[in-house]
Amino acid sequence: MKASDIPQGQGVTGEIGGRHVAVYNSGDQLTVLDNVCTHMGCQTEWNAFDQTWDCPCHGSRYKKDGTVMRGPAMGPLPSLGFRVEDDGIVIE
Numbered sequence: 001m002k003a004s005d006i007p008q009g010q011g012v013t014g015e016i017g018g019r020h021v022a023v024y025n026s027g028d029q030l031t032v033l034d035n036v037c038t039h040m041g042c043q044t045e046w047n048a049f050d051q052t053w054d055c056p057c058h059g060s061r062y063k064k065d066g067t068v069m070r071g072p073a074m075g076p077l078p079s080l081g082f083r084v085e086d087d088g089i090v091i092e
C-alpha cells in the first residue's frame, strides 16, 4: 500500500505484509489500525460520509482513531506502529 494513494481526509483498507489494515490520512499524518473487528474478526470498511470505520458483520462502528463508537465491539481497533519507506507503508 502506497502512502500517496490514500486521499487526504479519507481512509483506505487493505493488506500490508499479510495483515489487514485500515489507514486514515489526516493530511498531516497517517493512522494505521489493525483492521480486525474486535467483536468477531470481520474487516471494517471506510465510511467516507461519516468518516468512520464500519463493520459489515454486526454493525460495530469505530472512529478514525479506532475507538469504538457503537458496539457490539467492546475494544478499539489497535493502532499499529509503521514507517513510510519510498512511499510504501511498512508495519513495524
Ligand code: FES
Binding pocket: 037, 038, 039, 040, 041, 042, 055, 056, 057, 058, 059, 060, 071, 072, 073
Ligand atoms: S465482527 Fe464486527 S461487529 Fe461483529
